[in-house]
Amino acid sequence: MEAVVFDGSKLSLSYQKNYPIPTIINDDDVIVKVHYSGICGTDLHIIQGEFPAIKSHPIALGHESSGVIHAVGKNSIFKVGQKVVIDPNKSCNLCDFCRNGDYQYCRTAGINSTIGIWQDGGWAQYVRAPQIQVFALPDGITTEQAGLCEPYxxxxxxxxxxxxxxxxxxxxxxxxxxxxxxxxxxxxxxxxxxxxxxxxxxxxxxxxxxxxxxxxxxxxxxxxxxxxxxxxxxxxxxxxxxxxxxxxxxxxxxxxxxxxxxxxxxxxxxxxxxxxxxxxxxxxxxxVKINPFSFPSAISWLKAMGSRYLDYHKLGVKTYRLSEYESALEDLKKGSVAKAMFKISED
The missing domain is CATH 3.40.50.720 (NAD(P)-binding Rossmann-like Domain)
Structure with missing residues (x-):
């Protein structure tokens, strides 16, 4: 598959031979066909070596992603074709922070295990995620609008x-x-x-x-x-x-x-x-650190806000193909756009 990959020092575009489509590993995994995946300011800090991320092996970055379910594990509650958004962060469910509902402070999970920072993310045609980090989108919210769900x-x-x-x-x-x-x-x-x-x-x-x-x-x-x-x-x-x-x-x-x-x-x-x-x-x-248990609230906001507030042009969001990642990063650094968003698929 096509993916924009970070090797700890630089980005590159990889294809099927070097970056195959992910497969189901655990029974509660899902594979999401990515429609939209945003470039965050944190991504720029990662690429510039100013923010911690995995360096042991290359990964596809991208922690803001929406799309549709492509494949599911045998214990998944999701169905192929459902519109979804991915919460890149999770709790370990064992430490005092997580058990008190504050997984943003977790020293092993939270931002220390983020999809798109510590494991393959959404700057790719497909991404694997545990179903506990996946949220179904209600009617009335498009995957384009849901590309903004993680920052919201x-x-x-x-x-x-x-x-x-x-x-x-x-x-x-x-x-x-x-x-x-x-x-x-x-x-x-x-x-x-x-x-x-x-x-x-x-x-x-x-x-x-x-x-x-x-x-x-x-x-x-x-x-x-x-x-x-x-x-x-x-x-x-x-x-x-x-x-x-x-x-x-x-x-x-x-x-x-x-x-x-x-x-x-x-x-x-x-x-x-x-x-x-x-x-x-x-x-x-x-x-303010990440987004502990706030995805349901954000999804409700998206539904209430609608096109009045979520129009990409009004917000200054410009879409790019994965192959245009260099132009996307350059435009973002220049400030000619408020946000660069990869538009990967809509089918």
């Missing part, structure tokens, strides 16, 4: 971590890549209107305009100028994945404010913040 599941977890987010609060979103855009759609869908979006790339600001939310769009220099005039926010959601951004923007919080550190920074990034400000203003810093 992470936003759902972040939304819950930051709760309550009260309508009327002043919210600042930093970064208008795809994660910023998914937060924009989420907040608008939930009734928020006092939202400012900061992005330095004018192309990405133009993409945000397509969503017609009416949110205020600014560049970072505007925020810096307004900070001198004591313009502050109740909630800041950092979607940049850049440590320095947190350092610069942390003092934009008003008293009692929340800073949601959502963008995945490389482990080497640092930020200096003032502990006295945290004490004096009673500030809250919220980290």
């Amino acid at each position: 599941s992470c936003v759902s977890h972040g939304f819950n971590r930051a709760a309550p987010l009260k309508v009327g609060q002043k919210i600042l979103i930093l970064g208008a890549g795809i994660i910023g855009n998914l937060w924009i759609t989420t907040l608008h869908h939930h009734g928020h209107r006092e939202v400012t979006v900061s992005e330095m790339n004018p192309t990405r600001l133009d993409i945000v305009k397509r969503m017609e939310t009416g949110f205020r769009l600014v560049t970072p220099d505007v925020l810096a100028k307004e900070a001198k005039e004591n313009v502050t926010y109740d909630v800041i959601i950092d979607c940049t994945g850049v440590g320095k951004v947190m350092e610069l923007s942390f003092h934009y919080l008003k008293e009692g404010g929340k800073y949601v550190l959502f963008g995945c920074c490389p482990p080497t990034h640092t930020a200096t913040i003032n502990p006295f400000d945290i004490y004096n203003k009673e500030l809250t810093v919220i980290g």
Whole structure:
């Protein structure tokens, strides 16, 4: 089969001879014929050596995938032809974290066993997954829309971590890549209107305009100028994945404010913040790690949001063939698209 494979240092396109179609190993396995599989910012960090991933042998990356069931093990609850989405993360079900429902902290599972990071993922025509990590899509959700389910599941977890987010609060979103855009759609869908979006790339600001939310769009220099005039926010959601951004923007919080550190920074990034400000203003810093048990919520969001919010063009999502992976990565790095998505099959 065709697959975009990472060998620990570089990507390459592999074909049937070197990368055969996966087969059922366990009785509860399923094989998914992949329709859509996204390129995440974490994937860029992996390719650049800034985020841990398997290096013992080559794998197909891709932890955001949707498609249809191609084959099933004898104990599977799924049927061939069902539309599904894959949750790349799971619990070990043995450690205290997992047994308390917090598998994002698990030291053996969670992000340490992710499909598409530690085992073959969706940048391929077919992928094998345990059925416990597969969710059937209800009527009304396309596999194209479901290509966004994994990142929305992470936003759902972040939304819950930051709760309550009260309508009327002043919210600042930093970064208008795809994660910023998914937060924009989420907040608008939930009734928020006092939202400012900061992005330095004018192309990405133009993409945000397509969503017609009416949110205020600014560049970072505007925020810096307004900070001198004591313009502050109740909630800041950092979607940049850049440590320095947190350092610069942390003092934009008003008293009692929340800073949601959502963008995945490389482990080497640092930020200096003032502990006295945290004490004096009673500030809250919220980290968000993957998507524990939030796929059902994300699927419900997709169904409720529909084409009003999930249109690829409005979100700045561009599709590519697997053979176009170099162009996809280049466009993503340049910021000419908010997200690159592999469109592998739709039949």
